[in-house]
Structures are given as C-alpha cells and as structure tokens.
Amino acid sequence: MKSFFKNLFSKDKDDIDPMKKFLVAGLGNIGNEYANTRHNIGFKILDFFAEREAFSFETNKLGATATYKFKGRTFILLKPSTYMNLSGKAVKYWMTKEKIAPENLLVITDDINLPFGTIRLKTKGSDGGHNGLKDIQQQLGTTVYNRFRFGVGADFSKGKQVDYVLGEWSDEENGKMKERLERSVELIKSFGTAGVNNTMNTFNNT
Incomplete structure (x- = not known):
C-alpha cells in the first residue's frame, strides 16, 4: 500500500488540491446486454448523475470518465471498461493518473445482502464474494477503501445467484x-462535501 501511493502527491503547482479531488467508480459490465441488470447499478447511478447534472462521459483508457465540480470539489467519475472482474485495474490507473487520495475513493457496487434500494456506505470490509471488489482489493493491496453498497435483494434460489x-x-x-x-446522487455529493462519517450518519439504511 505504501509503495503504491508513495509518489501519488508529487503535484505540480497548478494541480488541484488532492484532498478536494475524488474518484467515484461505479462498477458494471460494458455492453447493451448488461445495461439494465442488477450487477450494473454502479453504471446506472453514474449515468443518472450525468443526466441530472447535464454532463457527459467520454471514452478514455480503461473506462469512460467525466468530471463534475461542486462546492469547490472535483469529482472524477469512472465507469470501468475492463468488465467487472478486472475493475481494480481501472480504479488503480485512475487513482494514480488523477492523484486521488485513498480516502477520497468511492466504489459503487451492487449488494445481494441488502434489500432492494437500501444504501449503505462503509469505509472498509471484505469483498463479500463480489468479483469487482475482490480485484480492487488485490490491485490496491488493502480492504480499507470507501464503498457505496446498493441493495439488489436476494430473490433467487440456490445456485441461481x-x-x-x-x-x-x-x-x-x-x-x-x-x-x-x-x-444515491445526493450521497455521492455529500461524500465529497460533508465527509464520509457525516454521510454515513445521514444516508445509511435510508
């Protein structure tokens, strides 16, 4: 972990203050066949965000990205193009490129352990069997990163997950x-402006 972030903040004088810059990675799979699936809630939330606030994504290395500025903060929004199982590759690349502090990373993912629509923000935890989170953990070398879990429920029989x-x-x-x-959009904006602890208190399980 230390070696990965060692030179992250060797910033030029014109760079944005790294503590006011956030990477929000919505996890999902590329392709129309996945667009409206439960596993793609990360993409869906960021697409809704872009529509609501009138900004757009552009194709970049390892994902589609957009920049949104709000109350002195800069949000780099990322939809990885690596498919779910290699999400960490895109997250690590954009953290390095944009010089994002580890505590300013927010990963949006689906969660079968929460009822539909339940939202929960956590600052650390296991991957819970989620392949996207598993790859992020391996790439960053830590389980300490913020994740926004959106409940999709568990209305399936054994072997049908x-x-x-x-x-x-x-x-x-x-x-x-x-x-x-x-x-969900309000949670993301609060994460960058009010901080993770205040955001957890306000939004968790609502």
Missing part, C-alpha cells in the same frame, strides 16, 4: 428506481 445479478430489474423495482437514484 449469477443469473439473478445478471438479470434485469423487475417492474416493481423499476417503479421505485428514480427516487433511489436521486438519493
């Missing part, structure tokens, strides 16, 4: 989605 997370949202879930996406 993959089919469930790669399945599309139900009509009932889609009907509730907009409000949950709006709440």
Whole structure:
C-alpha cells in the first residue's frame, strides 16, 4: 500500500488540491446486454448523475470518465471498461493518473445482502464474494477503501445467484428506481462535501 501511493502527491503547482479531488467508480459490465441488470447499478447511478447534472462521459483508457465540480470539489467519475472482474485495474490507473487520495475513493457496487434500494456506505470490509471488489482489493493491496453498497435483494434460489445479478430489474423495482437514484446522487455529493462519517450518519439504511 505504501509503495503504491508513495509518489501519488508529487503535484505540480497548478494541480488541484488532492484532498478536494475524488474518484467515484461505479462498477458494471460494458455492453447493451448488461445495461439494465442488477450487477450494473454502479453504471446506472453514474449515468443518472450525468443526466441530472447535464454532463457527459467520454471514452478514455480503461473506462469512460467525466468530471463534475461542486462546492469547490472535483469529482472524477469512472465507469470501468475492463468488465467487472478486472475493475481494480481501472480504479488503480485512475487513482494514480488523477492523484486521488485513498480516502477520497468511492466504489459503487451492487449488494445481494441488502434489500432492494437500501444504501449503505462503509469505509472498509471484505469483498463479500463480489468479483469487482475482490480485484480492487488485490490491485490496491488493502480492504480499507470507501464503498457505496446498493441493495439488489436476494430473490433467487440456490445456485441461481449469477443469473439473478445478471438479470434485469423487475417492474416493481423499476417503479421505485428514480427516487433511489436521486438519493444515491445526493450521497455521492455529500461524500465529497460533508465527509464520509457525516454521510454515513445521514444516508445509511435510508
């Protein structure tokens, strides 16, 4: 961990203050066949964010990126193009390129252990069997990084987990989605402006 971040902040005089710069990585899989699946909630939240705040993503190395500025903070938003299992490669690259402090990383992921729409922010933890988080942990060499877990529920029978997370949202879930996406965008903005602890107190389990 120390070796990876050793020279992260050798910044030029014109660089943005690294403590006011954040990387928000929404996890998902590229391709139209995955667009409306539960596993792609990270992409869905960031796409909703872009639509609501009128900014756009552009194709870059290892992912699509966008920059959003709010209350003196700069948010680098990332949708990795590596597919879920190699998400850490994209996260590590953009942390290094943009000189993002480890505590200013936020990873958005689906979570089958939470009921649909439940949102929970954590500062550390295991990968919980999630391949995207597993690769991020391996690439960064730590389990200490902020993750925003969006509940997708666990309405599947034994052995059907993959089919469930790669399945599309139900009509009932889609009907509730907009409000949950709006709440998710507010969480991201709060993370950068109010700090992780205040954001956890305000948003967890709401």
